Amino acid sequence: MQTKPSASRQISFLMPSLSEQLDPRQPLKQLAEAIPWSEFESAFGKFYSEEGRPAKPVRLMVGLLLLKQMFNQGDETVVAAWVQNPYWQYFCGMREFQWQLPCDPSDLVYFRQRIGEAGMQRILKVSVQLHGDQAQEPEVVVDTTVQEKNITYPTDSKLAHKIIRRCWKLADRHGVKLRRRYRKAARYCVRAQRWRRDRRKRKLAHRALRKLKVIAGRLIRELERKLPESVCEAQQANFALYRRVLKQQPADRDKIYSLHEPQVYCLSKGKEHKKYEFGSKASVVMTKRAGVIVGAVAHEANLYDGDALSPALEQTVAITGQTPSKAIVDRGYRGRKTVNGTEVLVPDKAKAGQSKYVRAKMRARFRRRAAIEPLIGHLKGQYRLARCFLKGFVGDQVNLLLAAAAWNLRKWLRVAALFRLQLLRALVLPVELRCCSLGR
Helix, strand or coil, X not given: CCCCCCCCCCCCCCCCCHHHHCCCCCHHHHHHHHCCHHHHHHHHHHHCCCCCCXXXXXXXXXXXXXXXXXXXXXXXXXXXXXXXXXXXXXXXXXXXXXXXXXXXXXXXXXXXXXXXXHXXXXXXXXXXXXXXXXXXCCEEEEEEEEEEECCCCCCHHHHHHHHHHHHHHHHHHCCCXXXXXXXXXXXXXXXXXXXXXXXXXXXXXXXXXXXXXXXXXXXXXXXXXXXXXXXXXXXXXXXXXXXXXXXXXXXXXXXXXXXXXXXXXXXCCCCCCCCCEEEEEEEXXXXXXXXXEEEEEEECCCCCHHHHHHHHHHHHHHHHCCCCCEEECXXXXXXXXXXXXXXXXXXXXXXXXXXXXXXXHHXXXXXXXXXXXXXXXXXXXXXXXCEECCCHHHHHHHHHHHHHHHHHHHHHHHHHHHHHHHXXXXXXXXXXXXXXXXXX
């Protein structure tokens, strides 16, 4: 059941409210007063029942998600830091300082699952609307990056050994006595993989890998024979996944790289320090001058950049309410001239007969396109986009949208702080000039 807001504003006649104790010039306090929290409560109210125990307030949960992403925290650490920071508590709608934890960290998981991708897109839309006209620019910059998943570097031996361990756990959970567990043999085969790069012992490593796959296949078939019928039917999807992993070859397409994240695919972006990355491709759209993120889309398949442009621009239209006239991209988008009514500008040689003014304007556009590269670097380094710890492809979408919303809110904080400094300078400077004139 959704929590009903209290009509009373007075907390105690002995102690002032939390709002009266905080510095009104603090940007985070100003941001808390600028965000239309009522939109979230009306939009997410449909996910709550009319009966049962009252849930945590919507503003509290949305505020914790935003604070987590804005200040690069985890679910556990943001809840622990919330108790120590009065500005964070005011941002989440508290009227007096709280001494206890606001919620269990797992409540953030359930709330993310409850509102889903559509809810995160609404949060991004609100963060864009805070910037007003700066988010309504006719020209945008688009680029793609890789959002890596929290998985180990995949190898056939790792996957086969994980399948063996999963079979052991499944047998122990349901009381199945295996004919042989192959503990010593599996341990020997895993140790033999360290010699894969040694020319003299490479054959030993290959034989050990084949042995691991044979052991995994034997355990799967034995479990299918001995498990109860109901349990075996429930595990058919997992068994099919295991068989697919054991049969795949190095040159196959659509390979499985992780057992708990089977949707992950391999991307090669041509980086010198990291040849392959495993996760999902993400498109980021920002306004050309202001640098506000107006679109962020995770792609379930490894699309060509030109094909990934259409869903990114569609989301931009849904968030801003207008179709961008021009999309400035890099050479990875070659082959597209217009997408959904938007002209695609790709760096190329100047056309014959172009005036000097047009060439200079195009050069300035593509120089400005480079601004999205450090923006993506900040998203990865400071807004939790470098590695996604959320489950499934939905987790990739949620993490990307929250990172984009956090970027827009932190940008709003910087603009508010800069405006205060400029205002202070405008007030102090005339006084200094007047004192200097009197001194003369």
